[in-house]
Amino acid sequence: MLHHQNEAINYMRFARFKRGLCLKTVDSCFQDLKDSRLVEETFTVDEVADMLDGLQTIVHSEVESELINTTYTNVLLLRQLFSQAEKWYLKLQTDISELENRELLEQVAEFEKSEFTSSNKKVEFCFKM
Numbered sequence: 001m002l003h004h005q006n007e008a009i010n011y012m013r014f015a016r017f018k019r020g021l022c023l024k025t026v027d028s029c030f031q032d033l034k035d036s037r038l039v040e041e042t043f044t045v046d047e048v049a050d051m052l053d054g055l056q057t058i059v060h061s062e063v064e065s066e067l068i069n070t071t072y073t074n075v076l077l078l079r080q081l082f083s084q085a086e087k088w089y090l091k092l093q094t095d096i097s098e099l100e101n102r103e104l105l106e107q108v109a110e111f112e113k114s115e116f117t118s119s120n121k122k123v124e125f126c127f128k129m
Contacts (some may be wrong), residue, residue, distance in 0.1 A: 009113075009115055012115065012116075016112075018070070022066040025066075033054075040052075076093075
């Protein structure tokens with residue numbers, strides 16, 4: 001079980017890194033707008049609306065791209081797990097409804113918080129359902 005917990009921690013470390021990169025990209029979109037378009041002291045409502053529409057398009061595209069990439073990454077992870085299971089003639093099943101279980105999501109969030117903060121209190125993430 002400790003091995004599986006370490007695998008989950010490694011995946012969470014990877015996901016946190018990717019999430020950080022995505023947030024830096026979004027921040028960069030805003031900074032680029034400030035640097036390139038906010039050179040005057042006053043703007044008309046139409047100019048502000050135009051800038052915000054352009055920013056919305058860019059941020060939407062960036063976030064959509066990251067969400068797609070995250071989905072594909074998760075599919076690759078599942079493929080690895082299913083491939084390993086098939087070598088042992090196991091047929092794993094998933095319960096998609098559990099992916100939106102608020103209580104379980106909060107447990108994952110607490111586990112991540114305990115693993116990646118400096119507190120000594122560690123939360124054990126149970127892999128049994």
